Amino acid sequence: MSSLLDLKDLRIEFPTPSGGVAVPVDGVSLSVSRGETLALVGESGSGKSLTALALLRLVPAPGRIHPQSRILLEGTDLMTLDPAALRAVRGGRIGIVFQDASTSLNPTLTIGDQLRETILAHKKLTKPEARERAIALLEETGIPEPGARYGAYPHELSGGLRQRALIAIALAGEPDLLIADEPTTALDVTIQAQILELLDHLRVSRGMAVLLIAHDLGLVAGRADRVAVMYAGQIVEEAATARLFRSPAHPYTRALFRSIPRIDTPVARLAPIGGGVPTPDAWPRACRFHPRCDEVLARCSVEDPPVVPLAPGESVRCWLAVRGVR
Amino acid sequence: MIGSLAELLRRAWAHPSARWGVGILLAFALAAALGPLLLDDPSAMPDVVAGATPPSAGHPFGTDHLNRDILARVVGGARVSLAVAGLAVLLALTLGSAVGLAAGYSGGWVDAALMRVVDAALAIPRLFVLLLLLVVWERIPLGALILFLGTTGWFGTSRLVRGEVLRIRQEPFVAAAIALGASPWRTITRHLLPNAAGPVLVAATLGVGDVILLEAGLSFLGLGIQPPTPSWGGMVLDARPYLSSAPWTALFPGAAIVATVLAVNLLGDALSAALDPRSA
Numbered sequence: 001m002s003s004l005l006d007l008k009d010l011r012i013e014f015p016t017p018s019g020g021v022a023v024p025v026d027g028v029s030l031s032v033s034r035g036e037t038l039a040l041v042g043e044s045g046s047g048k049s050l051t052a053l054a055l056l057r058l059v060p061a062p063g064r065i066h067p068q069s070r071i072l073l074e075g076t077d078l079m080t081l082d083p084a085a086l087r088a089v090r091g092g093r094i095g096i097v098f099q100d101a102s103t104s105l106n107p108t109l110t111i112g113d114q115l116r117e118t119i120l121a122h123k124k125l126t127k128p129e130a131r132e133r134a135i136a137l138l139e140e141t142g143i144p145e146p147g148a149r150y151g152a153y154p155h156e157l158s159g160g161l162r163q164r165a166l167i168a169i170a171l172a173g174e175p176d177l178l179i180a181d182e183p184t185t186a187l188d189v190t191i192q193a194q195i196l197e198l199l200d201h202l203r204v205s206r207g208m209a210v211l212l213i214a215h216d217l218g219l220v221a222g223r224a225d226r227v228a229v230m231y232a233g234q235i236v237e238e239a240a241t242a243r244l245f246r247s248p249a250h251p252y253t254r255a256l257f258r259s260i261p262r263i264d265t266p267v268a269r270l271a272p273i274g275g276g277v278p279t280p281d282a283w284p285r286a287c288r289f290h291p292r293c294d295e296v297l298a299r300c301s302v303e304d305p306p307v308v309p310l311a312p313g314e315s316v317r318c319w320l321a322v323r324g325v326r
Numbered sequence: 327m328i329g330s331l332a333e334l335l336r337r338a339w340a341h342p343s344a345r346w347g348v349g350i351l352l353a354f355a356l357a358a359a360l361g362p363l364l365l366d367d368p369s370a371m372p373d374v375v376a377g378a379t380p381p382s383a384g385h386p387f388g389t390d391h392l393n394r395d396i397l398a399r400v401v402g403g404a405r406v407s408l409a410v411a412g413l414a415v416l417l418a419l420t421l422g423s424a425v426g427l428a429a430g431y432s433g434g435w436v437d438a439a440l441m442r443v444v445d446a447a448l449a450i451p452r453l454f455v456l457l458l459l460l461v462v463w464e465r466i467p468l469g470a471l472i473l474f475l476g477t478t479g480w481f482g483t484s485r486l487v488r489g490e491v492l493r494i495r496q497e498p499f500v501a502a503a504i505a506l507g508a509s510p511w512r513t514i515t516r517h518l519l520p521n522a523a524g525p526v527l528v529a530a531t532l533g534v535g536d537v538i539l540l541e542a543g544l545s546f547l548g549l550g551i552q553p554p555t556p557s558w559g560g561m562v563l564d565a566r567p568y569l570s571s572a573p574w575t576a577l578f579p580g581a582a583i584v585a586t587v588l589a590v591n592l593l594g595d596a597l598s599a600a601l602d603p604r605s606a
Contacts, residue, residue, distance in 0.1 A: 008423070026579070029561070034604070053505075056505050058504065060507055061433075087507045087508075087509060088507065089507075090503070090504070090505055090507040091506030091507035092507055093507065096502070096506065098498055098502055098505075099498075100498065103497060103498040103499060104498045104499050104502045105499055106499045106500075106503070106517050106520075106521070107499075107501075107520055107521070108514070108520040108601060108602070109516065109517075109520070109600070113516075114503075116507050117503075117512065117516065118503075118507065118508075121507045121508060121509070121512070122507060167500075169502075169506065172506070173506065173507060192488060292392045305547055
């Protein structure tokens, strides 16, 4: 598998009202190979959604991507592209599905209009050809009676169908990478499974890579090839999904697992992680997790923890992983 | 707009209020077109001595203080008042929407500059500018009056549109469209404008009433439509001294103003409902 997307040292800066700089995403590096699913997991406020927006150069003002950051899509640095070239990437090379389909669709346009518009933005087709392709996309995303739904307005569809339509629109430009930013948060549990199933099916049938953003490790199990765990604007652990679930290396990852119910082990009670994610204008010194960590060492609050490689493509940002540190 | 303009109009037409509104406006337009063939010359000066006479078989709406047929004058006034109100509001709406979209979409210094211009423009009284125009023209031609009312009537609209655009720009569907490669032009015309159009159309319909009344006020000051050309506002103001002795002189032009404003409001309601498919 060759590398499709290489994110190198992504740093996003926001000016604070007091004149300082907040850094909600601080030195994130990721790579996504063709055809694989990478899950980016973290709590609200960890910077995962902002990272996704940055891949499309869509960090909301007044935030900015640090000019030294590199977003390489098959070797092309998106940081160097002009607006027209960026538009071709958005939707054409990288598609994105947002959380809530009820607000992510324009209420005044039919599903078909919105699909056709995105198709025509990326493909040189006549309107009837675009219509044909739009209906094929609706069918591909499992929408029953695609011909009839083509003329439907978003409010006329159920939540699950709306999310499918949103996915169809994201696929309109035939992207190589689909970013799914918590695509199932607004849905019922049974529909959630169907949508994730659909994404996986589309990934295989189209040979497309998927960046799945989630706050729920349980959602990721069995669907992602690799998982990157994000905390306070940094990636704290990156591993193959199986290894991560078998032996999580970072105390934060372990704490995440203890906070979700598991069916295979009889646990009396769930263990929540005390406190909340700190805010980007006041990350803790040194290891950002140390105030909430139950395995904290003396040096954790003094020195930045190193990123320790565990295997090819696997690493953990923790002092505990350094041999002989205890 | 929704699919196409034809689609929007078709959806609006499904509302009874649109049919009423269009019906009333068509009736006025028809009367304005056919009136000159069937009725007296509204500007003619008949037997002045007779004064105002109440409605009768010969004069269904009665006559005014100069014994002119009020029916003929209401019909004649329809041409002037509707043309002035319709065209001036259309012009104001276009200018206001363009400036509001530009300001709201661009943000930053473009927004700041445009809105400061609007602030400054709002501080200049319209009548003052009109007096300046009177230096150029002894009597203001109809076209110039429309141009004047249109180009000085868009400031409020631009603020309204800007506000709507700022609100809609925050909606996830706009972010989604941009994230999937929509160009600025597409974003503005397909995503921002149709979703901002509802309140703007309602404001425009209110603007029609405003312009008719403003034109009346201008005529009263001798700055607008000059007598003996009839306009509804001018007729109401002419009738003011005779409200108790000859109430019909104010009643019929007043009713024409009310009917027109009502018709445009009904149309505006139907249009804004048609723009929002959720209300269908």
